[in-house]
Amino acid sequence: MKEGPDIAQIGALIGDPARANMLAALSGGKALTATELAAVGGITLQTASTHLAKLEAGGLLTQRKQGRHRYFTLADEATALLIESMMGFAASRGHLRHRPGPKEPALRKARICYDHLAGDYGVRMLDSLVASGAIDAIGEGLSVTPKGESRLQCIGIDVSCLKSSRRPLCRSCLDWSERRAHLAGSLGKALLSTFFDKGWARRAAGSRSVIFSPEGEKQFLSLFPLEA
Amino acid sequence: MKEGPDIAQIGALIGDPARANMLAALSGGKALTATELAAVGGITLQTASTHLAKLEAGGLLTQRKQGRHRYFTLADEATALLIESMMGFAASRGHLRHRPGPKEPALRKARICYDHLAGDYGVRMLDSLVASGAIDAIGEGLSVTPKGESRLQCIGIDVSCLKSSRRPLCRSCLDWSERRAHLAGSLGKALLSTFFDKGWARRAAGSRSVIFSPEGEKQFLSLFPLEA
DNA sequence: ACGATGCTTCGGTTACGATCGAAGTATGAA
DNA sequence: TTCATACTTCGATCGTAACCGAAGCATCGT
Numbered sequence A, B: 001m002k003e004g005p006d007i008a009q010i011g012a013l014i015g016d017p018a019r020a021n022m023l024a025a026l027s028g029g030k031a032l033t034a035t036e037l038a039a040v041g042g043i044t045l046q047t048a049s050t051h052l053a054k055l056e057a058g059g060l061l062t063q064r065k066q067g068r069h070r071y072f073t074l075a076d077e078a079t080a081l082l083i084e085s086m087m088g089f090a091a092s093r094g095h096l097r098h099r100p101g102p103k104e105p106a107l108r109k110a111r112i113c114y115d116h117l118a119g120d121y122g123v124r125m126l127d128s129l130v131a132s133g134a135i136d137a138i139g140e141g142l143s144v145t146p147k148g149e150s151r152l153q154c155i156g157i158d159v160s161c162l163k164s165s166r167r168p169l170c171r172s173c174l175d176w177s178e179r180r181a182h183l184a185g186s187l188g189k190a191l192l193s194t195f196f197d198k199g200w201a202r203r204a205a206g207s208r209s210v211i212f213s214p215e216g217e218k219q220f221l222s223l224f225p226l227e228a
Numbered sequence C: 001a002c003g004a005t006g007c008t009t010c011g012g013t014t015a016c017g018a019t020c021g022a023a024g025t026a027t028g029a030a
Numbered sequence D: 001t002t003c004a005t006a007c008t009t010c011g012a013t014c015g016t017a018a019c020c021g022a023a024g025c026a027t028c029g030t
Helices: A007-015 A017-026 A034-041 A043-058 A076-093 A105-109 A121-133 A146-155 A160-161 A187-198 A215-222 B007-015 B017-026 B034-041 B044-056 B078-094 B103-107 B119-129 B146-155 B159-163 B185-197 B214-223
Strands: A061-066 A069-074 A111-113 A116-118 A136-137 A140-144 A171-174 A179-183 A201-203 A211-214 B059-064 B070-072 B111-113 B114-118 B135-138 B141-144 B169-174 B181-184 B202-204 B210-212
Touching: A007 B007, A007 B017, A007 B078, A017 A034, A017 A043, A017 A069, A017 A076, A017 B007, A034 A069, A043 A061, A069 A076, A069 B017, A069 B202, A076 A171, A076 B007, A076 B078, A105 A111, A105 A121, A111 A215, A116 A121, A116 A179, A116 A187, A121 A136, A121 A179, A136 B135, A140 A146, A140 A171, A140 B135, A140 B141, A146 A187, A146 B044, A146 B146, A160 A187, A171 A187, A179 A187, A187 A201, A215 B078, A215 B159, B017 B034, B017 B044, B017 B070, B017 B078, B034 B070, B059 B210, B070 B078, B078 B169, B103 B119, B114 B119, B114 B181, B114 B185, B119 B135, B119 B181, B141 B146, B141 B169, B146 B159, B146 B185, B146 B202, B159 B185, B169 B185, B181 B185, B185 B202, B210 B214
Parallel strands: none
Antiparallel strands: A061 A069, A111 A116, A136 A140, A171 A179, A201 A211, B059 B070, B111 B114, B135 B141, B169 B181, B202 B210
């Protein structure tokens, strides 16, 4: 049976706890240094260095050096999607990292997934966009309606401009905490950046959580109401 | 960093070569016995037994005993999708199982992916269905048009009947050999069974290849022509 | 030039898990 | 009952890879 691609290699790469923690941290979309990644992996810098070298050789990471720092990021969106889909799968099988206790409620509420909004708020946003007819959900796919295009324009997002990029405009991404889809793709990214720009939300310090300001939360909830 | 689901566990499960080979074999959709799986993994029966126990405990497999045999299958479609998406990812990073030589051309041409058709022919089928207007491809999603529904009726597939099942009708599945989408979901399954029923094609003995008869190939190609 | 910081490489230890031989259990056939 | 097949469990071996201490580069600040 020497046919087909080798799943075992990438499986083994993701299969080490230290590496898995690093990848999960990087799926927050931010570039991190080797030292930071060593911390999230719970290992020393030397060990982290060898791990990172393996991940890079395996095509999961890219690094760029900047001064005396080395910043690591996930290789591309496909890698981020793989990590996130494995998280969804693991959650569905009850493989939780420690105890299934209360966990981080803030993380379930709103967090970053690569470059877009996930968690309860991410799912709510997509639900609301679909319910109001701004996005068409056909089968597994999503597309922006003309109505939605003008509505997004009001929020300050130029959809036609996003369309010209090579990256898909809308993509649905399975949310591991909600087990439902939220909005990814360039539109998902644009929406989240808009929230940041308007000061409605900000990233938490050392985590993937997204924290809304009281005013931002009010705006967000009125902009994306739950269907009646 | 004790947040979120544990990717490392399933990563490690898939990360062992013997287990990965077993899973790849099972993603052919057929139930296999422990002895058969030991063969594809290249290990003894005892070792295979412990591997299979781990995979089952991890929620990747289910077994049902039948007489003195034990038949193993992938736990569900989500598992099959995960395996296949990892294959796609591995292929995109050039992780091939041995040498990237000529490989199995039959496997690239047509093979089973869980329960539907993949490979060159699988991709061609979806392309043709989209080009002829039988299936709408919106963003990442697929849906059958009224026109397509009547056309499929002629082949002998009752779409409205398939719609009533809980499983999604159309789903696109990334093909690792072609690096393009082919048709999965209940419609993909129905199409492949139809080909089998009509005697157009059959499964190869110990492989995931699908072999078309000369007559079946002719019918298939005329039914799903390439766009001009 | 000097030390400090960020990271890699080397060497050696350690631990985990994959592996198989042998023995044990279950089902079916004679 | 007896033997054969299909599989699991036990026990022991062995190899690999994760790990860290220490030393080696590279870059920056002063």
